[in-house]
Amino acid sequence: MQNFDFVKPASVAEAVAALGTSGAQALSGGQTLIGSMKQNLAAPAVLVSLTGIAALKGVSVSGGVMSIGAATPHAEVAKASGFPGLSSLAGGIGDPAVRARGTIGGSLANNDPAACYPSAVLACGATVVTNRREIAADDYFQGMFTTALEDGEIITAVRFPIPERAAYAKFEQPASRFSLTGVFVAKYGAKVRVAVTGASNDGVFRWTDGEDALQASYDPAAVKGLKVSPDGLIADLHGTPAYRANLVAVMTARAVAAS
Amino acid sequence: MKVSLTVNGKPMSGEVEGRTLLSTFLRETLSLTGTHIGCDTSQCGACTVHVDGAQVKSCTVFALDVQGSSVTTIEGMANTDGSLGRIQQAFQDHHGLQCGFCTPGMVMASAALLAVNPTPTEAEVRHHLEGNICRCTGYHNIVKAVMAASDAIPAE
Ligand SMILES: Cc1cc2nc3c(=O)[nH]c(=O)nc-3n(C[C@H](O)[C@H](O)[C@H](O)COP(=O)(O)OP(=O)(O)OC[C@H]3O[C@@H](n4cnc5c(N)ncnc54)[C@H](O)[C@@H]3O)c2cc1C
Ligand code: FES
Ligand code: FES
Numbered sequence: 001m002q003n004f005d006f007v008k009p010a011s012v013a014e015a016v017a018a019l020g021t022s023g024a025q026a027l028s029g030g031q032t033l034i035g036s037m038k039q040n041l042a043a044p045a046v047l048v049s050l051t052g053i054a055a056l057k058g059v060s061v062s063g064g065v066m067s068i069g070a071a072t073p074h075a076e077v078a079k080a081s082g083f084p085g086l087s088s089l090a091g092g093i094g095d096p097a098v099r100a101r102g103t104i105g106g107s108l109a110n111n112d113p114a115a116c117y118p119s120a121v122l123a124c125g126a127t128v129v130t131n132r133r134e135i136a137a138d139d140y141f142q143g144m145f146t147t148a149l150e151d152g153e154i155i156t157a158v159r160f161p162i163p164e165r166a167a168y169a170k171f172e173q174p175a176s177r178f179s180l181t182g183v184f185v186a187k188y189g190a191k192v193r194v195a196v197t198g199a200s201n202d203g204v205f206r207w208t209d210g211e212d213a214l215q216a217s218y219d220p221a222a223v224k225g226l227k228v229s230p231d232g233l234i235a236d237l238h239g240t241p242a243y244r245a246n247l248v249a250v251m252t253a254r255a256v257a258a259s
Numbered sequence: 260m261k262v263s264l265t266v267n268g269k270p271m272s273g274e275v276e277g278r279t280l281l282s283t284f285l286r287e288t289l290s291l292t293g294t295h296i297g298c299d300t301s302q303c304g305a306c307t308v309h310v311d312g313a314q315v316k317s318c319t320v321f322a323l324d325v326q327g328s329s330v331t332t333i334e335g336m337a338n339t340d341g342s343l344g345r346i347q348q349a350f351q352d353h354h355g356l357q358c359g360f361c362t363p364g365m366v367m368a369s370a371a372l373l374a375v376n377p378t379p380t381e382a383e384v385r386h387h388l389e390g391n392i393c394r395c396t397g398y399h400n401i402v403k404a405v406m407a408a409s410d411a412i413p414a415e
Contacts, residue, residue: 006260006277006323027324034319035301037278047277049324075313095390096371097304100313101320177389 001037008049012056012156016131018048019152026050026154028071028106031098050105056156064162070105070155077104085166085259089116089184092170094177105155111203112178113144113234118204119184120168121158122195129157144203163188165218167258169251171198173238180238181247183207185255187218194252199233199244210252220253262322266291267335275322282306282317285332293333293363297392304391307364308332314371316390333363336370346370346408355404357395364391369405379409 009015018024023045027033036042050056056071061082068077078091078099093099093107093116107117108128121128121137128135130153140148149155163186170182179198186193192214194207213222228248230241239247262279263272266289273288282299285291285308297305299318306318309331336344343351346366356362365388372379372387379387384405385398393401 001278004277006321008324008326027321030319030321030324031301034280034321038299047321049321051324095304096368096387097307097314097316097319097390098301100310100315 002040002043004044005046006049007046008052010052010054012053012131012154015048015050015053015154016152018046019154021046024048026109028103028109029073029101031094031102032106032110032112050154056105061162066160066162068104068158068160070157071103074099074102074104083160083162083166085163085168085184085186086120086160089120089168089170092116092168104158108140108158109147109149109155111141111145111147113200113203114173114178114180114198116168116170116179116182116197119182119195119197120160120186122204122206123184123186123193124160124163124166125193126158126160128155129159130155141204144201146203161188165259167255169254169258171247171251181244181251183248183251183255185214185252185259187214187259190215192218196248199248201232201234207248207252210249214252214256218256220257223249223252223256260323262326264325264327265329267331277321277323279322280318281308281310281315281320281322281325281330284322285317285330291332291334295360295363297360297364302392303361304364304368305361307367307391309367309371312371312374314368331367333366336366346373346405349404349408350401353400353404353407355396355401361391361393361395365393365401369408372405373409377409379405381406
């Protein structure tokens with residue numbers, strides 16, 4: 001691994017200033033970035049740790065909204081009360097060591113096509129808050145490993161409107177425990193949103209046919225037999241596009257049943 | 260740069276670079292070689308230690324990022340008289356190891372579980388050990404050992 005200068009600021013303002021220097025990159029839990037650095041896929045000149053910034057940590061609930069600081073580890077979201085569907089998603093990420101370090105901000109900034117959190121953010125129409133602006137979930141995800149974040153912009157928090165009913169159902173890739181296909185279903189009154197991760201070459205997406213069916217009848221049987229096109233879905237040694245297409249409806253039904 | 264930690268209850272410090280991993284600092288600077296490096300890619304859990312009570316893979320944490328923390332390694336798991344600690348003894352009694360390479364990580368992961376859940380079910384033990392890979396035992400005896408150690412730890 002190439003060497004770098006390590007800085008650990010105590011405030012968002014100092015972190016943003018440090019990220020303005022040439023070759024600087026943010027470090028949150030490191031559960032993705034350190035691995036990339038070992039492979040020289042990332043070689044920052046300055047690493048700016050966000051884990052010492054108290055303002056970026058913690059979970060709070062107020063007025064039907066759960067706010068999560070960007071540097072809050074998965075383990076803490078798993079223990080939070082107020083939004084069981086999200087806590088259960090967080091408690092199923094990786095393993096206990098990954099959950100102790102890995103954070104929601106790092107996961108969303110990275111936007112791995114098989115990551116769990118993006119499905120919850122998109123299904124809930126959550127707001128990604130940065131040091132510069134607020135980004136609606138529908139505008140935030142821009143394809144595999146691509147987001148609306150600009151250079152030097154950091155996520156500070158994520159705000160989820162808490163659904164009436166919600167659940168995440170993940171078909172795990174058993175070695176990595178990432179999603180082979182994962183579905184988050186969120187119901188707000190008559191409105192239902194369904195977001196799918198792990199399946200598409202374009203990253204997380206909304207399954208609108210599934211949403212329409214569930215809005216007509218919020219029941220696992222409502223999506224039974226609905227076909228998903230395999231076009232653009234991921235082909236790898238773990239599953240074909242057709243296999244993943246089938247899983248979209250199966251995991252949606254399971255999420256509805258669990259919600 | 261200088262990093263200072265409390266390791267197994269004792270203050271320790273040493274010079275590191277930005278890129279020095281916690282595992283490297285423990286093994287090469289402090290000569291605490293009980294923490295094993297199996298994969299160096301966050302997959303196997305052999306390098307598991309506790310940082311301020313939380314189970315982490317020390318190959319995937321920079322030493323400088325845990326400046327000032329309290330770290331516990333497998334060397335800190337023995338009783339003060341040097342005999343095997345409760346979980347270690349259960350691994351020996353129940354043949355929870357063969358080559359022993361994964362064992363430090365297994366013991367540290369199990370200790371983290373038992374600290375928050377002194378009476379886990381077998382399913383909870385298996386779920387908790389998902390990030391720790393063993394190439395020898397087939398896991399059954401590891402799970403038996405953890406269950407045995409859990410009985411032995413009085414509920415708080
Ligand atoms: C064995 C293993 C299993 C895993 N299983 C799963 C799984 O099942 N599901 C899942 O979803 N994930 C899984 N992960 C990934 C894990 O959730 C990571 O924690 C996450 O992808 C990255 O978060 P981090 O805090 O570690 O970020 P880091 O690795 O520190 O950073 C990742 C990227 O985000 C940038 N970044 C970090 N924070 C911010 C911020 N606040 N603002 C802007 N940019 C930022 C960094 O510069 C870097 O480019 C797994 C990882 C491992 C090692
Ligand atoms: S050596 Fe750290 S997880 Fe394998
Ligand atoms: S005892 Fe050999 S790897 Fe587990």
